[in-house]
Amino acid sequence: MTSASRRLWRTSPLTYMALVLAALLSIYPFYYMIVIGTRSLESINDVPPPMTPGGAFGDNFGRVLDNDAANFLKGLMNSIIVSSVVTVSVVLTGSLAGFAFAKLRFRGRNVLLLAIIVTMMIPTQMGLIPLWSMMQSLDWYDTLYAVTVPFLVSAFGVFMMRQYASQAISDELIEAGRVDGASTFRIYWNIVLPALRPAAGVLGLLTFMETWNSFLWPYAILSPENPTLQVSLSFLSYAYYTDYSQVFAATAVGTIPLVLVFLLFGRQIIGGIMEGAVKS
Amino acid sequence: MSLSATTAPPPAAPPPPDVASRRRRRYFLNRLDIKYSPYLYIAPFFLIFGAFGLYPMLRTAWMSLHDWDMVGEHTFIGFDNYTELISDDYFWNALINTFGIFALSTIPQLLMALFLANLLNQTLLRAKTFFRLAIFVPNVVSVAAVAIVFGMLFQRDFGLFNWLLNLVGVDQIDWRAQEWSSWTAIATMVNWRWTGYNTLILLAGMQAIPKDLYEAAAIDGASPWRQFWQITLPMLKPTFIFVVILSTIGGMQLFTEPLLFANGSIIGGNQREYQTLAMYMYEKGIYNLSTAGYGAAVAWAIFMIIVFVSLINFVLVRRAAK
Numbered sequence: 001m002t003s004a005s006r007r008l009w010r011t012s013p014l015t016y017m018a019l020v021l022a023a024l025l026s027i028y029p030f031y032y033m034i035v036i037g038t039r040s041l042e043s044i045n046d047v048p049p050p051m052t053p054g055g056a057f058g059d060n061f062g063r064v065l066d067n068d069a070a071n072f073l074k075g076l077m078n079s080i081i082v083s084s085v086v087t088v089s090v091v092l093t094g095s096l097a098g099f100a101f102a103k104l105r106f107r108g109r110n111v112l113l114l115a116i117i118v119t120m121m122i123p124t125q126m127g128l129i130p131l132w133s134m135m136q137s138l139d140w141y142d143t144l145y146a147v148t149v150p151f152l153v154s155a156f157g158v159f160m161m162r163q164y165a166s167q168a169i170s171d172e173l174i175e176a177g178r179v180d181g182a183s184t185f186r187i188y189w190n191i192v193l194p195a196l197r198p199a200a201g202v203l204g205l206l207t208f209m210e211t212w213n214s215f216l217w218p219y220a221i222l223s224p225e226n227p228t229l230q231v232s233l234s235f236l237s238y239a240y241y242t243d244y245s246q247v248f249a250a251t252a253v254g255t256i257p258l259v260l261v262f263l264l265f266g267r268q269i270i271g272g273i274m275e276g277a278v279k280s
Numbered sequence: 281m282s283l284s285a286t287t288a289p290p291p292a293a294p295p296p297p298d299v300a301s302r303r304r305r306r307y308f309l310n311r312l313d314i315k316y317s318p319y320l321y322i323a324p325f326f327l328i329f330g331a332f333g334l335y336p337m338l339r340t341a342w343m344s345l346h347d348w349d350m351v352g353e354h355t356f357i358g359f360d361n362y363t364e365l366i367s368d369d370y371f372w373n374a375l376i377n378t379f380g381i382f383a384l385s386t387i388p389q390l391l392m393a394l395f396l397a398n399l400l401n402q403t404l405l406r407a408k409t410f411f412r413l414a415i416f417v418p419n420v421v422s423v424a425a426v427a428i429v430f431g432m433l434f435q436r437d438f439g440l441f442n443w444l445l446n447l448v449g450v451d452q453i454d455w456r457a458q459e460w461s462s463w464t465a466i467a468t469m470v471n472w473r474w475t476g477y478n479t480l481i482l483l484a485g486m487q488a489i490p491k492d493l494y495e496a497a498a499i500d501g502a503s504p505w506r507q508f509w510q511i512t513l514p515m516l517k518p519t520f521i522f523v524v525i526l527s528t529i530g531g532m533q534l535f536t537e538p539l540l541f542a543n544g545s546i547i548g549g550n551q552r553e554y555q556t557l558a559m560y561m562y563e564k565g566i567y568n569l570s571t572a573g574y575g576a577a578v579a580w581a582i583f584m585i586i587v588f589v590s591l592i593n594f595v596l597v598r599r600a601a602k
Contacts, residue, residue, distance in 0.1 A: 127336025
């Protein structure tokens, strides 16, 4: 870089100040959740408001566990089960279909792919009311089937895998598999899936976060006795809206797994989101 | 999966077949595999999406033409539900609330995202990854947690926002009591959660713009401000349209934040001050099972509004960036 262009691209201190401010504002409410969740109920009405974590987390979280109305542990278990099953399924079905669309020839391929892209634009909420009555007739009301089965596939997942597979896997590789006499499924399992691993990882992380955080549908179809974590949190906050220490201890516990995942894989997640935005 | 069975020899294979017929069978199975197995691979998507995505959506349309009681009778009434919608004050109230919150969230959010993305796009910026991660953190935190935390920040008596306002001499605000204040509070949650996400998408779009365009402009003496207006914005148009449409879809379907801000009341405040369209749909279609047909009409109205607003936005953004 020449010195002239170096001056041109120089970053001013104002830029850093703005970015640091944005970063602080982004992180602060999360930090505040931890502050209140670790404080005693009395200290949160203090003026000025408390700004540092306290030592009452165990006490607060104990009250969460004793709270029969929220079924927090059940919600936590349910969320782990549902999010894991949905994630594995979305990655497998997405990579299978993505592989087929990217690398296999079959009649109707382009039309079917277009159909998938179009469905990405349909808001799922539009089918909410009939879906609710479908679940009643399937006898799936208040079961984990209701919050799992409809989400086992994702149009975004198929599309993302297709994009990745078409550039990451060479046709020669697949031809080589064929020459060796491997079936198409063997080629998928032994050659394609390993090659798709980076994209599968990002898709898996995004799917896990989305499923873990989904609210409207579980809220509509699950009872307070059998909630997912988010539904459990909402019941906790309605019933005990004055006990913020308890509620915040619970929200913090429900959020920490995701934040840990994010701290470990944040770069890949962000890379995935940014890649998804420019390719079309 | 059963797919691998296509090439495996069948269990009850006839006793020692001669080589030629074995080869023929193998060739035949191979043809089948190559020709038809792709359909098996895409089938899971179409089966599940068809059953739980497309079918319910079409059924919503069908239900909306009925006086549909979820547990009782359904009578075909044509477009009566839709005509009733037009004179339904609660529907208009929900529509206005949704647009109010949408305007208060989308506009500042996208301007902010544009600004931040432009800052993050600088070549010699240090700690890029840190800043990107930090502004994306809000999107990781669940909507329910965000709504609960901000619900407390916006408390009347000991909320942090009122405490800050007190410091600068402004009286306490009962955020839930009025339209403008509840809209502001809800929009703040939405802005907090989505600004970082939109920043990243816009940043991705900016990074796809060739750097030599800026070099050339700089050599011609264009200021950074001018470069932003004349290079970044026009080149960013497709990404910006994408972000605007995503925000529209999200904004029209806003549900969790206002619901939790109202402590679970589906009507959103005593006087429906912040009941959104999605909440109204839920109230009519699921909360009250006997008016499911009307709820379905609200659902289709939301869909048509999304399409309509997206089109308007699309045209506006295209024209503005010309």
